[in-house]
Amino acid sequence: MSGDPENPExxxxxxxxxxxxxxxxxxxxxxxxxSIGTDPAHHEDVARSARWLADALRRDGWPDVQVWSGSGAxxxxxxxxxxxxxxxxxxxxxxxxxxxPVDPVEQWHYPPFEGTLVGEELFGRGASxxxxxVAMHLLGVKAHLAALRADHPSxxxxxxxxxxxxxxxPNLTRLLDDHVDDLACDxxxxxxxxxxxxxxxxxxxxxxxxxxxxxxxxxxTADVHSGRAGGSVPNPATAxxxxxxxxxxxxxxxxxxxxxxxxxEPTAAERADYATLPFDQDVWLANSGGAQAxxxxxxxxxxxxxxxxxxxxxxxxxxxxxxxxLKTIVPSRAAVKLSFRLVPDxxxxxxxxxxxxxxxxxxxxxxxxxxxxxxxxxxxxAMPVDHPAVRAVKEALEAAFEQPVRFSRTGGSxxxxxxxxxIGVPVVYLGATLPDDRIxxxxxxxxxxLLLRGAEAAARLWRLLPERLS
Amino acid sequence: MSGDPENPExxxxxxxxxxxxxxxxxxxxxxxxxSIGTDPAHHEDVARSARWLADALRRDGWPDVQVWSGSGAxxxxxxxxxxxxxxxxxxxxxxxxxxxPVDPVEQWHYPPFEGTLVGEELFGRGASxxxxxVAMHLLGVKAHLAALRADHPSxxxxxxxxxxxxxxxPNLTRLLDDHVDDLACDxxxxxxxxxxxxxxxxxxxxxxxxxxxxxxxxxxTADVHSGRAGGSVPNPATAxxxxxxxxxxxxxxxxxxxxxxxxxEPTAAERADYATLPFDQDVWLANSGGAQAxxxxxxxxxxxxxxxxxxxxxxxxxxxxxxxxLKTIVPSRAAVKLSFRLVPDxxxxxxxxxxxxxxxxxxxxxxxxxxxxxxxxxxxxAMPVDHPAVRAVKEALEAAFEQPVRFSRTGGSxxxxxxxxxIGVPVVYLGATLPDDRIxxxxxxxxxxLLLRGAEAAARLWRLLPERLS
Ligand SMILES: [Zn+2]
Ligand SMILES: [Zn+2]
Numbered sequence: 001m002s003g004d005p006e007n008p009e010x011x012x013x014x015x016x017x018x019x020x021x022x023x024x025x026x027x028x029x030x031x032x033x034x035s036i037g038t039d040p041a042h043h044e045d046v047a048r049s050a051r052w053l054a055d056a057l058r059r060d061g062w063p064d065v066q067v068w069s070g071s072g073a074x075x076x077x078x079x080x081x082x083x084x085x086x087x088x089x090x091x092x093x094x095x096x097x098x099x100x101p102v103d104p105v106e107q108w109h110y111p112p113f114e115g116t117l118v119g120e121e122l123f124g125r126g127a128s129x130x131x132x133x134v135a136m137h138l139l140g141v142k143a144h145l146a147a148l149r150a151d152h153p154s155x156x157x158x159x160x161x162x163x164x165x166x167x168x169x170p171n172l173t174r175l176l177d178d179h180v181d182d183l184a185c186d187x188x189x190x191x192x193x194x195x196x197x198x199x200x201x202x203x204x205x206x207x208x209x210x211x212x213x214x215x216x217x218x219x220x221t222a223d224v225h226s227g228r229a230g231g232s233v234p235n236p237a238t239a240x241x242x243x244x245x246x247x248x249x250x251x252x253x254x255x256x257x258x259x260x261x262x263x264x265e266p267t268a269a270e271r272a273d274y275a276t277l278p279f280d281q282d283v284w285l286a287n288s289g290g291a292q293a294x295x296x297x298x299x300x301x302x303x304x305x306x307x308x309x310x311x312x313x314x315x316x317x318x319x320x321x322x323x324x325x326l327k328t329i330v331p332s333r334a335a336v337k338l339s340f341r342l343v344p345d346x347x348x349x350x351x352x353x354x355x356x357x358x359x360x361x362x363x364x365x366x367x368x369x370x371x372x373x374x375x376x377x378x379x380x381x382a383m384p385v386d387h388p389a390v391r392a393v394k395e396a397l398e399a400a401f402e403q404p405v406r407f408s409r410t411g412g413s414x415x416x417x418x419x420x421x422x423i424g425v426p427v428v429y430l431g432a433t434l435p436d437d438r439i440x441x442x443x444x445x446x447x448x449x450l451l452l453r454g455a456e457a458a459a460r461l462w463r464l465l466p467e468r469l470s
Numbered sequence: 471m472s473g474d475p476e477n478p479e480x481x482x483x484x485x486x487x488x489x490x491x492x493x494x495x496x497x498x499x500x501x502x503x504x505s506i507g508t509d510p511a512h513h514e515d516v517a518r519s520a521r522w523l524a525d526a527l528r529r530d531g532w533p534d535v536q537v538w539s540g541s542g543a544x545x546x547x548x549x550x551x552x553x554x555x556x557x558x559x560x561x562x563x564x565x566x567x568x569x570x571p572v573d574p575v576e577q578w579h580y581p582p583f584e585g586t587l588v589g590e591e592l593f594g595r596g597a598s599x600x601x602x603x604v605a606m607h608l609l610g611v612k613a614h615l616a617a618l619r620a621d622h623p624s625x626x627x628x629x630x631x632x633x634x635x636x637x638x639x640p641n642l643t644r645l646l647d648d649h650v651d652d653l654a655c656d657x658x659x660x661x662x663x664x665x666x667x668x669x670x671x672x673x674x675x676x677x678x679x680x681x682x683x684x685x686x687x688x689x690x691t692a693d694v695h696s697g698r699a700g701g702s703v704p705n706p707a708t709a710x711x712x713x714x715x716x717x718x719x720x721x722x723x724x725x726x727x728x729x730x731x732x733x734x735e736p737t738a739a740e741r742a743d744y745a746t747l748p749f750d751q752d753v754w755l756a757n758s759g760g761a762q763a764x765x766x767x768x769x770x771x772x773x774x775x776x777x778x779x780x781x782x783x784x785x786x787x788x789x790x791x792x793x794x795x796l797k798t799i800v801p802s803r804a805a806v807k808l809s810f811r812l813v814p815d816x817x818x819x820x821x822x823x824x825x826x827x828x829x830x831x832x833x834x835x836x837x838x839x840x841x842x843x844x845x846x847x848x849x850x851x852a853m854p855v856d857h858p859a860v861r862a863v864k865e866a867l868e869a870a871f872e873q874p875v876r877f878s879r880t881g882g883s884x885x886x887x888x889x890x891x892x893i894g895v896p897v898v899y900l901g902a903t904l905p906d907d908r909i910x911x912x913x914x915x916x917x918x919x920l921l922l923r924g925a926e927a928a929a930r931l932w933r934l935l936p937e938r939l940s
Binding site for chain 1: 684693694698699701708713714715716757758760765766772775783788791792798799800802804807835838883
C-alpha cells in the first residue's frame, strides 16, 4: 500500500487504517458462526448470525436495525442510517450472511469456523462469500463518517443482508415485496462479486442468468433385452444423446430457436477492456476443474465466453444400466439435466418456451418427452458502462486502489435482476474479493488488504454519490 | 395332434407318446434343482443338476456318461451313445442345464423350482431354457431306439450340456479344448432356440453375435461450477452425446467405419419366408418392453431388423449429476455403455477396431477417451439354408409338426460360432420352445406338446442323417 494515511487528501484511507484491527477481530467473531443455510441443522446458526450482525450495526450506531424472520425466509438483516439531508440519495447495499457447507471438511488446513489470519489472508467459510464483503461495508460506513467528521452519511444508507442466497434465494421475491417501503432507494449496491485479480482490479457490470430443466424421454414401460428387440424399437438413450448433440452447432452456438434474438452484445469498450486483462490460459484451465483445453463458441475469448455469451450445458445425463460390466438392454427411459446461462436481455421464460419447441422437434416417434423445469430461473443482469452510478463506483475504486479499474463481469448468477425488478432502481456491483478465494470450496479465504481497499472505495462512493446522482 | 401313434408310418411319434408321462415326471424332478449358475450360493445346485442329468442318462442306458468339473467351469455333462456302424456320422447335441435367477420371485404364480403342470404348460425356471429342450433330446433318443427296435442309434449321438451358458460361457473355450477328442463329431445340433410361433414352426438358422464396450470421456480432474467455467471448457457429457448421435445416420444405419463391409445379406428365399410369417406389430411392441412404436434401419422389416441386421445400442449412459434437482456443474467425466449385435460375417475384433477408430474421430480437443471392452465378444453364426443338414432338420420338423416349416433366426447371441470354430463342423439348430415362454423372466413355462413334437423330430433326424450326410 502506498499513500500516507494521515494525508488529508485520503481521509477515508486514514480512517479505514485506524479501524483495521477491530475490523478483523469482529469479522473473525462473525465467521465463527456456522450459518450454513442449506443445512436445516444449522438454521439456528443462521439466526445467530443475523443477530450478531444486528448487534454489530447497533454498536456502530445505526439507529434502525431489524431482523426479518418472516416471509418464509431464513432471517435477514435490515438497517438504515439516514443522511442529514432528507433529500439526499438513498442507497441500498445488498449482501448475504448465509454460507456454503464445508464438505469435504478434512481438506481444510484451518478450522472452517474460526477465522484464521495468516499473513494478509483470513481463512474461514464466508470470509470472502459474503460475510467479509458485508463487513467491508460496515467498515466503509464508519470510515465515511470518520472522514466527514459527522454523525450522518452523505447519502441515506440502507443495508439488506439476506440468509438464503446460497439456497438460491427461494423466498426473496416475497421478502422484497413484504418490505417494499423499507427497501425503497435510488440505487442498489450489490456486494457479492469479486475483482478480476489482485493486480487487475475491476468493476463488475453484470452477471449471467440461469434457466435449468430436466428433459426425460420414455419409450416402453420396461427395459427390454437387446437380443430380443435391439434394432427394432426406439432407444431413449440414443434419442436423448441426439437431442443433446443438436443443442450446439459446430461453431459452439446454441441451436434453441431464437436463442440469440434477445442477446445484447458487449460494447467495443467493454471488449477492449476485457482484452487488456491479464489472462493465463493454463491458470484458467487449472482453476476450471483441471480442464485440458479451452472450448466454446467461436469468435469469442475465454473471458467473453464466460461473461457475455449465453451457454447450454449438460449438468448430468442418465439412462439405462449404470452398474459395472455390461447389461444388454434397450433402456425404457433416459434423461438429461440441462442449464442455460443467460445474458441480457434473454429471459428465462422465453428460454423455457424455446426448449419446449426444441424438445418437440427432437422427440422421435415412439418416445414421450417430459420437461421438468427447475424453478422459474434467474434473469441475467448488466449495467451500461457509462451509467453515472457505474462511473462513480469506478472512480471510487480507482482512488482506493490507486490504479485504473477496468470492466469485468461474472459468469455466475445472482438476484441482481430480481432486485432491479422489485425495487425498480439500477443495481451496481461493488466487490473486493478475488476469483481464487475458493468460495464454495475448502480453504475459503479473503485477502484483508483488499477488503480494506474496498471499504475505502465504499466510503469514497458515499461521498461522491450526491453529486453524481443529481 | 393328429396322426395315429400306432400307425407304422409314425413309429417315432408312437414311441414319444408312450414315454410322455415319464418324460414330464423326470423333467419336473430336474426343474426342482435350482441350478442358478450366476449365483455362487447355488453352485452346489448346479453340480446336483449335472449329477441328476448323468444319472438320468445312465438310467436310459447311455454307456459313457461323464460329469466334467474341471477347466475352471461349473460342471458340464458329457455322454456318448455309439451307433452300431462305426462309420456312421457322429452328432453332438449342445444344450445347458444352468438357469437364470428367479427375481422378482413374488411375481411367480407357481413355485419357480417345482415344475407345475397346468394343462399343456409346465411352469418352472428352466422349463424352456434349457432343461426342457435337453430333456426333449433324451426323449428323442429313447423314441429313436424304440422306433428302430434297436439298442444302438443310426448315428453316434454325443451330448454336451454345459453349466455356464447363462453366465456367458466364460470357460467354454477351455472346456472344449480340454475335451477335443471326446467332442469330435460331424455335426453339432444346437438346442437352445425357439420356434417362431406355435402355429408357425420354424427352423432357426442363425443367431446374432455381440460386441460390448464402455466408452469414457474425461475432461478435468473434477467437476467445475458452470457459472465459473460453463461455455469455456469441453463438456464430456455433451461430447459423449455427440458421439452417440453420430453412431447412426438418419436411415438408422450404423456409422462405424466399415461396419457393413462383412455383412452377408439373407437370401431372397429367407426374406420371402420371413415375410410370410404371421406378425402382429402390437404384440411385438407389447413384448418389447411395451414400446410405443417400431424404429430401426430403413428398408428392413421388424423381424429382419432383429434377425439379420446388425445394430448399435446404447445400454446405458451416465455423466455428471444424477440426483434430484439441479446442480450447475460441467462434469469432468461421462461414459456410455454400447453393445453391437452382429451378423455373419462380422467379427467382434473388427468391430472393436472400428469402434476405436470411430471414438478417435469423435473425441474433441481437451478430452481423453478410454474404451473398456466387455470381453472378446461373441461371433455371429448362420447356416446356409440349403445345407444338407439344415434340409434334414427341416424335413424332420415338418414330419413331426405335420406342416411346412419356414426359416427363422434369433436376435440374441450364443456359443454356436464358438462350437463351430473349436470343433470344426457345421452347427444346426433344433428347438421346440416358444418366444413367449418368458425365459429369464417370472413364470417361465414350456408347452409340453411342443417338446413332444420336438423329440419326435429329433428321433426322425437321427434316422435321416446317415443318408443325408453321406
Ligand atoms: Zn455469495
Ligand atoms: Zn438358454
